[in-house]
Structure formats: C-alpha cells, structure tokens
C-alpha cells in the first residue's frame with residue numbers, strides 16, 4: 001500500500017544527441033520511445049515499466065519533475081486526501097498527461113520540487129524476460145545500469161533566516177507519504193538543525209535524499225550497479241568517453257553505497273550507486289551523522305566534502 | 318582581432334583578475350585551459366554548461382560558444398559578453414574576467430553544508 005518506489009525522473013538537457021550518447025552509451029540505458037515534442041524515454045535493462053528517465057530538450061539544465069509509483073490505483077485517492085489535509089495543493093491529472101501513465105497526482109514539495117504519484121505505467125518488461133531468465137542480457141552498452149535508484153534533491157537551508165526546507169520536505173515525506181527516515185545529518189551549535197536526510201519506502205537505505213544548500217535544485221539522480229567491480233568498470237567507461245567525473249569510485253559513509261559522481265553533457269549530476277547498503281526496515285533506528293563527521297558521511301575515504309558538493313548542481317524546477 | 322576558425326590554432330587567454338595568461342587550443346574550452354594553470358580556486362564544476370560556477374565575461378576577443386543553460390547566462394547577458402568558460406572555444410586571443418565563484422572552503426561553512 002502507498003508509495004512503492006521511484007518511478008522516473010524528468011531531466012532537462014541542452015543537447016539531445018549528446019545526452020543520448022551519455023545515457024545510452026555510457027550509462028547503458030535503453031531507449032524505449034520518443035514523442036513529437038522531442039522527449040526521449042529510457043529504462044534500465046532490469047526495469048519493467050516503459051521508462052525511468054524522460055529527457056526533455058530545453059535551454060536550461062535541471063529537473064522538471066520526479067515521480068513515484070504507488071501500489072494500487074486506490075492509493076491515489078487516499079494520498080490525494082492526505083496531501084490536501086496537510087495543506088498542500090494537489091491536482092489530479094488525467095491518464096496520459098504524465099506520459100504513458102495512468103491518472104496521477106501532481107503537487108509541489110515544500111522544497112519547491114514538483115512531484116507526481118501514479119499507479120500505472122505502460123509495461124515493457126525486463127530485457128531477460130520472466131521465463132527461465134538469464135542473469136543479465138547480452139548487448140548491454142556502457143555501464144549497463146540496472147535501474148534508476150534514487151535522486152538527491154537540494155533544498156534551501158539558511159538557519160539564520162529560519163529557513164530549513166530539508167526539514168520541511170522530510171516532514172512532508174514522512175507524515176504524508178509514509179517514507180521512513182533512515183539517516184540524517186544534524187548540524188548547528190546545538191546539533192538540532194536537520195541539514196540532510198535519506199528516506200526510504202523500499203527496503204534499501206534510500207529512495208530519495210534531501211540535502212541543504214544555498215538554493216533548491218537537482219543534486220543528482222543515481223543508477224544502480226551490482227557491485228564494486230561494476231563501479232570500477234563504469235569509471236573506466238566514463239574515462240573512455242571523456243565524461244566529467246566529479247568524484248571517482250568511493251564509498252559513502254551514509255547508506256554505505258559504492259559511488260561515482262559524474263555529470264551528463266548538460267551538467268546534470270549523475271551517480272552510479274552499487275551495493276544494497278543494508279536492509280532498511282520500519283523498526284530500524286534512525287542513524288545520525290554529526291557535523292564533525294559529515295565529510296566522512298558523504299565521502300567515507302577522503303572524509304572531506306569536495307567543493308563541488310554543495311555549489312555545483314542544476315535547477316530543481 | 319578577427320575571428321579565426323582554424324581549430325588547430327592556439328590562442329593566448331588573459332585573466333584580468335589575476336593578470337595571468339595561459340594558452341588554449343581552439344578545440345579546447347577556456348575552462349580546461351584555465352585548469353591547466355594548476356591553481357586552486359578556479360571555479361570548475363560540471364563542464365556541461367549546466368551549473369554556472371565557471372561564469373566569465375569576455376572583455377575582448379572572439380569565442381565560439383555551445384549550449385549554455387539559460388539559468389546562468391540570459392540572452393541579454395550573453396550579448397554583454399557573459400558566458401560559461403566550459404562552453405567557450407577561443408577563436409582569437411581573449412581577455413576575460415572571472416565572474417563565478419566556488420563557495421569558500423569547508424571551514425567557512427557554519428551549518429555543515431552551507
């Protein structure tokens with residue numbers, strides 16, 4: 001019941017041919033469709049719905065919206081009421097308005113990011129099918145990413161002006177959409193300012209994350225790989241394709257994931273994220289990272305935030 | 318100086334802020350050449366024209382630009398010479414001002430990320 005998982009992300013790109021080279025040849029996503037407006041739809045080989053990435057041609061980089069899939073159509077009615085009762089404007093859009101999806105709920109998170117919830121999307125199927133499947137398909141390109149794993153959204157944080165959109169977005173996700181808080185970063189003189197959160201609906205450490213920054217935006221969207229060796233190989237592929245890498249293979253302290261941060265040709269940050277981290281469950285106690293160890297939380301080995309972490313990102317709306 | 322489209326040419330770029338010069342091939346973007354100076358504090362981010370940290374203003378000379386996010390350089394600004402260094406390829410000697418700034422070092426952040 002309720003939200004199952006991340007459904008898709010709609011990313012704006014400045015140069016579609018360059019973007020496709022990146023998302024297809026480097027990440028290894030599979031193109032499933034293209035519409036008359038020039039939007040291109042892609043999925044990972046291990047995903048069954050029609051798309052998890054929608055690329056839209058635009059003159060500014062960033063994210064248009066992010067969408068999560070709910071389990072049953074009736075969940076949309078329940079959640080619509082809960083969103084409205086919370087005091088957030090919510091609109092129901094008819095089937096097809098969200099491409100290849102059934103009816104959907106459209107609303108803005110307190111952080112200013114546009115979110116959709118939907119229950120149905122056109123089915124395509126995994127590349128290996130469902131009858132006696134092979135463990136992976138032949139002909140994968142690049143990193144051969146399995147699926148869109150999560151997104152990290154930047155939220156405005158300015159404690160001196162009393163602004164904390166991380167805390168507001170987290171509260172909304174928890175109280176309205178039943179996301180569980182798995183990890184958080186607490187900062188400030190009294191350690192009482194929630195500066196970043198990692199939240200889940202699946203049994204992974206996060207299906208969405210919020211980090212405080214000077215302004216709201218899209219920090220990254222992440223694609224799943226199995227394990228450390230796949231991460232190394234993905235980095236080799238990026239080097240081969242002269243992809244701008246932000247952070248070379250490393251471990252996150254938070255979520256324990258194995259990561260690479262890199263940029264698509266429009267400057268939107270991507271991540272390849274491997275390892276399942278740990279099993280997250282409703283009764284798992286919340287993990288807290290303090291300001292002193294925050295660098296280690298993000299980049300476990302160097303223990304330092306790189307300069308780009310909170311300054312380099314694209315628009316979130 | 319007139320624009321020269323020969324992609325094999327190498328041009329001299331002048332950073333007015335620090336009064337430094339560097340060479341940049343016509344096929345290499347201005348930010349890449351700047352980074353080869355090996356100096357700290359050069360605003361370098363996505364190298365895709367999306368994040369805006371490498372914003373510069375071309376004071377003189379010719380560059381060829383490729384797509385830049387309008388979130389960071391409006392059409393009006395572009396006419397005034399503003400551009401993103403990672404999207405500019407020199408077509409003559411160029412003189413520029415650095416406009417974008419990376420947020421200062423970690424120790425200046427008072428609340429972890431900000």
Ligand code: FES
Pocket residue numbers: 267348360361362363364365366367368369370371372401402403404
């Ligand atoms: S480095 Fe991001 S716009 Fe140039």
Ligand SMILES: [Fe+2]
Pocket residue numbers: 150151152220222271273
């Ligand atoms: Fe991530």
